[in-house]
Amino acid sequence: MSKEIEIKIFEIDKEKIEEKIVSLGGIKKHDIEVETRYYDIEPEAAYGEKRKFLRIRRKWNVYKFTYKWLSIQENMQVNDEIDVQIESPDNLREILPKIWHPEYDHVKKQRTTYELWNIIFDIDTYDLFPTFMEIEAPSIKLVKEWTSKLWLDSYPQSWDGYPKIKTIWYDTFITELKKKQWII
Numbered sequence: 527m528s529k530e531i532e533i534k535i536f537e538i539d540k541e542k543i544e545e546k547i548v549s550l551g552g553i554k555k556h557d558i559e560v561e562t563r564y565y566d567i568e569p570e571a572a573y574g575e576k577r578k579f580l581r582i583r584r585k586w587n588v589y590k591f592t593y594k595w596l597s598i599q600e601n602m603q604v605n606d607e608i609d610v611q612i613e614s615p616d617n618l619r620e621i622l623p624k625i626w627h628p629e630y631d632h633v634k635k636q637r638t639t640y641e642l643w644n645i646i647f648d649i650d651t652y653d654l655f656p657t658f659m660e661i662e663a664p665s666i667k668l669v670k671e672w673t674s675k676l677w678l679d680s681y682p683q684s685w686d687g688y689p690k691i692k693t694i695w696y697d698t699f700i701t702e703l704k705k706k707q708w709i710i
Contacts, residue, residue, distance in 0.1 A: 530605040532662040552642040564631040565622045589615040
């Protein structure tokens with residue numbers, strides 16, 4: 527099992543943020559298409575309110591099956607996940623609905639990933655809505671520090687010394703997309 531601590535930053539200027547990451551020493555790891563299918567394990571929860579789900583994800587030609595559950599701590603998305611590489615995604619896609627886990631979303635995105643020490647910066651571009659970024663680190667403190675380093679010059683400071691940027695986690699992200707009619 528792994529733990530993922532991240533924040534999503536909405537409506538970024540991709541070119542500017544890439545320049546800033548590189549200027550701080552970040553290294554571009556890849557720019558690839560990622561395809562993800564989500565399967566329901568909380569049928570009573572609305573689309574943006576799901577805390578647990580199953581996922582089949584393709585990066586390059588590698589498929590992983592993941593059980594993921596979400597929580598929020600200090601405005602960060604803290605996820606526990608268990609994943610396993612799979613060889614037969616088509617077979618699994620057939621099995622899951624038969625055992626009461628229907629597919630509820632299928633998305634493709636272009637993901638550009640930068641790495642700086644143990645910090646991951648993922649910039650995701652979809653067809654239907656604005657580019658956003660995830661900053662992932664081993665601790666909430668590191669996520670806040672790197673968020674601050676990237677936006678320190680362009681955003682006013684909040685009471686705790688961190689920039690007041692439009693940070694969101696999954697529920698708020700889905701709500702924003704629905705408001706702007708990027709998803710139904």
